[in-house]
Amino acid sequence: MNAVEVKGLVKKFDSLKAVNEISFDIQEGEIFGFLGPNGAGKSTTVNMLTCQIRKTSGDAKIFGINIGDAKKIRKKIGIVPQELSLNGLLTAKQNLYLYATLYDVPKDEFERKSEELLEAMGMLKRQNDLVKTFSGGMKQRLNVILGLMHRPDILFLDEPTTGMDPQARRMIWDFIRNINKEGMTIFLTTHYMEEADFLCDRVAVIDEGRIQAIDTPMNLKRKLKGQDVIEVQMEYDDDIIADVEAVDGVNKAIYEKGSLKLYIADRDKLLLDIAKALSERPIKSISSVEPTLEDVFISITGKSLRD
Amino acid sequence: MFKKSLIICWRGLAEVWHQKKLMVFLVSYPLLFMLIFGSAFGGEGSPISVDIAMVTPSSGSSDIAMDAFIDTYDDIDAVDLRIFVDNGESRDVQTNDLIENEGVTMVIFLPEGFINYDGSKIDLDIYYDEAADQNQLSVGMGLTSSVIEEFSSSIFQQSLIAVSEQGLLSQEDLQLISALSSPIDAQYTPITPAGEKDLKYIDFLVPGLVAMTMMWTGVTSASGNIVEDRVNGIRRRILSTPVSRESIIIGDLMSQTIIVCFQILILLLVAKFMYSLNIVGSYALTAIIIFIGALSMIGIGILISNFAKTAEEATQVGLLINFPMMFLAGIFFPLSAGWMQSLSKIFPLTYVNDALRGVMIRGYGISEIGFELGISIVFTLAVLGMGIFMLNRSEAV
Numbered sequence A: 001m002n003a004v005e006v007k008g009l010v011k012k013f014d015s016l017k018a019v020n021e022i023s024f025d026i027q028e029g030e031i032f033g034f035l036g037p038n039g040a041g042k043s044t045t046v047n048m049l050t051c052q053i054r055k056t057s058g059d060a061k062i063f064g065i066n067i068g069d070a071k072k073i074r075k076k077i078g079i080v081p082q083e084l085s086l087n088g089l090l091t092a093k094q095n096l097y098l099y100a101t102l103y104d105v106p107k108d109e110f111e112r113k114s115e116e117l118l119e120a121m122g123m124l125k126r127q128n129d130l131v132k133t134f135s136g137g138m139k140q141r142l143n144v145i146l147g148l149m150h151r152p153d154i155l156f157l158d159e160p161t162t163g164m165d166p167q168a169r170r171m172i173w174d175f176i177r178n179i180n181k182e183g184m185t186i187f188l189t190t191h192y193m194e195e196a197d198f199l200c201d202r203v204a205v206i207d208e209g210r211i212q213a214i215d216t217p218m219n220l221k222r223k224l225k226g227q228d229v230i231e232v233q234m235e236y237d238d239d240i241i242a243d244v245e246a247v248d249g250v251n252k253a254i255y256e257k258g259s260l261k262l263y264i265a266d267r268d269k270l271l272l273d274i275a276k277a278l279s280e281r282p283i284k285s286i287s288s289v290e291p292t293l294e295d296v297f298i299s300i301t302g303k304s305l306r307d
Numbered sequence B: 001m002f003k004k005s006l007i008i009c010w011r012g013l014a015e016v017w018h019q020k021k022l023m024v025f026l027v028s029y030p031l032l033f034m035l036i037f038g039s040a041f042g043g044e045g046s047p048i049s050v051d052i053a054m055v056t057p058s059s060g061s062s063d064i065a066m067d068a069f070i071d072t073y074d075d076i077d078a079v080d081l082r083i084f085v086d087n088g089e090s091r092d093v094q095t096n097d098l099i100e101n102e103g104v105t106m107v108i109f110l111p112e113g114f115i116n117y118d119g120s121k122i123d124l125d126i127y128y129d130e131a132a133d134q135n136q137l138s139v140g141m142g143l144t145s146s147v148i149e150e151f152s153s154s155i156f157q158q159s160l161i162a163v164s165e166q167g168l169l170s171q172e173d174l175q176l177i178s179a180l181s182s183p184i185d186a187q188y189t190p191i192t193p194a195g196e197k198d199l200k201y202i203d204f205l206v207p208g209l210v211a212m213t214m215m216w217t218g219v220t221s222a223s224g225n226i227v228e229d230r231v232n233g234i235r236r237r238i239l240s241t242p243v244s245r246e247s248i249i250i251g252d253l254m255s256q257t258i259i260v261c262f263q264i265l266i267l268l269l270v271a272k273f274m275y276s277l278n279i280v281g282s283y284a285l286t287a288i289i290i291f292i293g294a295l296s297m298i299g300i301g302i303l304i305s306n307f308a309k310t311a312e313e314a315t316q317v318g319l320l321i322n323f324p325m326m327f328l329a330g331i332f333f334p335l336s337a338g339w340m341q342s343l344s345k346i347f348p349l350t351y352v353n354d355a356l357r358g359v360m361i362r363g364y365g366i367s368e369i370g371f372e373l374g375i376s377i378v379f380t381l382a383v384l385g386m387g388i389f390m391l392n393r394s395e396a397v
Helices: A042-049 A070-076 A092-102 A107-120 A136-146 A166-181 A193-199 A217-226 A240-245 A267-277 A293-301 B002-017 B020-041 B064-074 B091-102 B134-165 B171-181 B201-231 B234-239 B245-275 B283-305 B311-328 B338-344 B348-362 B370-395
Strands: A002-013 A016-027 A031-035 A057-062 A077-080 A154-158 A185-190 A202-207 A210-215 A228-234 A250-256 A259-264 A283-289 B050-056 B079-085 B106-109 B125-128
Touching: A002 A042, A002 A185, A016 A042, A016 A185, A016 A202, A016 A210, A031 A042, A031 A166, A031 A193, A042 A057, A042 A154, A042 A185, A070 A077, A077 A136, A092 A107, A092 A136, A092 B002, A107 A136, A136 A166, A166 A185, A166 A193, A185 A193, A193 A293, A202 A217, A202 A293, A210 A217, A210 A293, A217 A293, A228 A267, A240 A250, A240 A259, A240 A267, A250 A293, A259 A267, A259 A293, B002 B020, B002 B245, B020 B201, B020 B245, B050 B064, B050 B091, B050 B134, B064 B079, B064 B134, B091 B106, B091 B125, B106 B134, B125 B134, B134 B171, B201 B234, B201 B245, B201 B283, B201 B311, B201 B348, B234 B245, B245 B283, B245 B370, B283 B311, B283 B348, B283 B370, B311 B338, B311 B348, B348 B370
Parallel strands: A031 A185, A031 A202, A077 A154, A154 A185, B050 B079, B050 B106
Antiparallel strands: A002 A016, A002 A057, A202 A210, A228 A259, A228 A283, A250 A259, B106 B125
């Protein structure tokens, strides 16, 4: 059975279609990612699937249960909201106790589970401190484990690492991989390429409320293989993009961080033409690069993802 | 189901418990009010006394009647009487002098001959300080007019007796004239309310403070908490768990009610042991009224939370409702103007306050405060129902 089945799901806010007829399945035990910029419709989708807002039309099932049946679904799912919704005036352990009780976790199970989760997040020592005294990273870690007290079948994480430092992010990633290994299905949204690349078994690229592509990160990158990505280190000028895009076979060009990135059909044939187009401009180096998910995103949506 | 209400309630209490400053504030502000009002108006002895000066004629002449008149004043507890001798200056000047230098409120100039046998009336010049405390003035005026009335009547009686002794009137005429001269014989009997002892100022003050406490904490903290939970996403997170709305509401109501009742309990205990508060009526009935009153104020808070986007906004709306309610419910001052009394009828606190006073001061039972209690219960159910209905509608999935 699929963990999630979505068919033609739509959410309208007044006239704005935040989510526009999306369809996808998530298999049990999978880590599935929604990759897209802010405002692409990621959170809206999660909120519909977790029964926090009502769908406008379409169908969605979680483990075979229609999302209209909120009572049943809430018991099966865990939610890690994007905003840090923590009770700052309770201790970390009291926060866990609150949600454990709301999810009907027995007391002894709570003791065991809370210790295990706090330990995994490296905050066992501070379990009896008030949450308002925690650093931002600690709050984010607590935010994640609050959704896990009841061992849900599927965990929804809405941008779990936004604004985190690399070390803290790595910790959350390892944590998510571990609970996934123990059998939990994961649905996460992110606008970090590396996050989707590192964690996800499959990624849906979402933009303007529509799914633009769904595949494994590897396959998405491989589809780019028909294309090559070359990077030219050089100075920027106003005509540079127009000049190279005029070359037949150059699909897209962007200038970023001191280098010109070109998405082209065939490196070997086009290199000379490109060199001509860039004539007179001093070039520091030209190199061929492995495509990243970011490159995939740019080639699919025509825009770059930014924090 | 009930377990989840308990955990929501526990959460509300634990949050307050972790804010020690807030705890201290919640407990101390009703006490502070008691301290301020208690010392300002409390005091020992009779609540109001008036300073009166009597100015006797410079000739030094006096008669038995004049002495009797002065003694009558002197016997009144509420009067602080001092005697001066006319120094010959104009009465305006003398009065001003006495008001400024002796601190008196009224000056009574006694006439040369106190009883005139030539049929002319006695001239009694009374001057008073227009700028003096109104309560003192009205006490002074009231006392003076009743002393004069009583004294005139007794002079009249004595004159009648003197006349009849000379055989000019028959016994029947005498009785008829006597009865006609004072047809009403008023009798004043002081009654202490059912219970015991005499009541002190604190006994009147505390029911008002109880009502005030339930209003401030109930309205402002209930609305503030709900709005704050909504702003920082906690409400939504709790709603996303398998818990019914009813459980959340019941839990929130429980924690708020416990906090308000705890505040009031401390207030009553301090009033009891420091000011020896005297609750005349039933303790149980008092507790029931407090419970219902607290719920109704929390209901208003929940209602407000539907209209406020931020906790600050909720506080402002709360203030807007609380201030008129506090004064118009007659917590501290009895209402005089008729239209204000009608206006006060729309505030639920008026009924709670009336019921509380009835039980705590007059020792009323359930039958005597049934109307006020009934209105309070109906109001409580109405605001709670409305608030919860609106909350459900705005948060429904």
